[in-house]
Amino acid sequence: MIRRFYAETAGGLPRAFWTLWTAMLVNRVGAFAMLFLPLYLKDSRGLTLTVIGLVTAGYGIGGACGSLLGGVLADRWGRRSTLLLANGVAATLLLALGFADDLWLIVLLTAATGVFHSMPGPALVAATIDIVPEEARSRAFNLQFWAFNLGTAMAATIAGAIASTSFFALFAVDAAMTAVTATIIYFKIPETVRKEPSTPSSRKRGGLGAAFRDSYFMIFVGLTFVLAFISSQSSMVQLAMNADGLSPRAFGLVMALPGILIVLGQLFVPKLIQGRTKGRVLALAFAFLGVGYAVIGAADIVPMYLLAAAIWTMGSMLAAPPNASVIAELAPPQLRARYQAVFYLVFPAAGFAAPAIGGWSLDHLGSAHWLIIGTLGILAAIGHLLAGPPRERRVAAALAATTPPVPAAPPTPQTENSR
Structure with missing residues (x-):
């Protein structure tokens, strides 16, 4: 029965998919900092609730921009390059945000973190489509959704214990786990999209406008x-x-x-x-x-x-x-x-x-x-x-x-x- 359940839920998926899946799970398990960002800004930085709301909104605006940017780059540069860039820069920004004191710098780093946190989403899904046969994609996306929620639940549990000791540790550990994600991508994840020569007709079909x-x-x-x-x-x-x-x-x-x-x-x-x-x-x-x-x-x-x-x-x-x-x-x-x-x-x-x-x-x-x-x-x-x-x-x-x-x-x- 266990073997049959595995075959129906996870069997037959390519090894490259499981590498992507593992990288996403590692990233979500370490996604501490933004969960506690409002509390961090209030208790550690002494900001008012109004300012906290504006700073948090900046993260959301950055996320919207990052989603579009990530989609364009993933089609132009490739999935692997986009994932590597996004996670590498995000690790640096998270660590910098933990050290930031000036309000203007906190706002800037928070918005920038939103950009690079949202960039991997389109690339990750596009890479999954590239490597998983059509008949197995529903199962693959289901497994990713499951891993996302499992990682988020684990992050919320772990983050509470870390935050009670040090808010800075939230950013440091999050940055470290994001760096681990980038390392997995660098060494284990190949480029999944085949680049075709650019032609006038392909350029005309391209762009966000087509969507x-x-x-x-x-x-x-x-x-x-x-x-x-x-x-x-x-x-x-x-x-x-x-x-x-x-x-x-x-x-x-x-x-x-x-x-x-x-x-x-x-x-x-x-x-x-x-x-x-x-x-x-x-x-x-x-x-x-x-x-x-x-x-x-x-x-x-x-x-x-x-x-x-x-x-x-x-x-x-x-x-x-x-x-x-x-x-x-x-x-x-x-x-x-x-x-x-x-x-x-x-x-x-x-x-x-x-x-x-x-x-x-x-x-x-x-x-x-x-x-x-x-x-x-x-x-x-x-x-x-x-x-x-x-x-x-x-x-x-x-x-x-x-x-x-x-x-x-x-x-x-x-x-x-x-x-």
């Missing part, structure tokens, strides 16, 4: 923005729990549950969704997200909040594999990283929009806010049901156009008796 002009892709990006916007409402859950008189410790328990469920259950998702169309799986995922956050409107005790978190986490778990696979299918090979870069923009954009709109909505609409969020999830689910079939027909047509025709069998010689 923005792709209507099928941009509809998918718009729906994913809704997913990111809904998921970002988790930061608003703390306010709802506070209004119900629940403690920050209870909020921490609710926020820990998604990571636990993903680590325990994500590896079973590929088998669960196997053979089902991506549009329908995504529609079901959005429905779970919408229902999960709608439950918050009726919640007033910790078990109800835990139930809501369990429901919306099921939606996140179902959405992860098909999300990455859809982009892999839509993106031309020479623009894979650029498409990923445009896709990654939805997350910092939602990170800005969700707290701003959510705070106003909670203040003026109260618990009705969560019903609106739930309705938004259901509407987006319907959107996936409508957008899925045309998108899949386009993918099928593109695949048929690039698949060489099977040669016809030669005619069978006829004998006198057969005539």
Whole structure:
């Protein structure tokens, strides 16, 4: 049974994929500093909450820029070069940020760190598409999502112990782990993309504009923005729990549950969704997200909040594999990283929009806010049901156009008796 489970979840994937997977896991396990950045700025640097918010926003703005830059560089320079540059520079910036005292320098280094932290995302996904056969990509992306959440959970646990001793140690250890990631990339990860000679026609097709002009892709990006916007409402859950008189410790328990469920259950998702169309799986995922956050409107005790978190986490778990696979299918090979870069923009954009709109909505609409969020999830689910079939027909047509025709069998010689 164990052998069969391994074959269904991780078997048959290329060695290069596992090297990428290991590098990402090492990087996430050591991702300490930004988790505790607001507390560090308050307790160690003595900044006001307003300034802390602005500095943290700078990290988000840098992340949006870094995503686009990483996509362009990964297509032009190569995946390996982009990953190596991003992790090498990020290690240096993190260490410098730990030493910085002047506010202007903290702001500059924080924004720059956001740039180089976001650069690897498009390159990593594009490299995975390069090396993993199409039929195994859903499993590969599922494993990456699992590793990301496992590493984040481990980082949060370890970081708490380190922060209680020294805030500077957070930056030093994070920088060291990022440097280890760069070392793995340098020695173990080959370049995965084959560079083709530049021609006038290829230059005309290139650029980020090609992704923005792709209507099928941009509809998918718009729906994913809704997913990111809904998921970002988790930061608003703390306010709802506070209004119900629940403690920050209870909020921490609710926020820990998604990571636990993903680590325990994500590896079973590929088998669960196997053979089902991506549009329908995504529609079901959005429905779970919408229902999960709608439950918050009726919640007033910790078990109800835990139930809501369990429901919306099921939606996140179902959405992860098909999300990455859809982009892999839509993106031309020479623009894979650029498409990923445009896709990654939805997350910092939602990170800005969700707290701003959510705070106003909670203040003026109260618990009705969560019903609106739930309705938004259901509407987006319907959107996936409508957008899925045309998108899949386009993918099928593109695949048929690039698949060489099977040669016809030669005619069978006829004998006198057969005539």
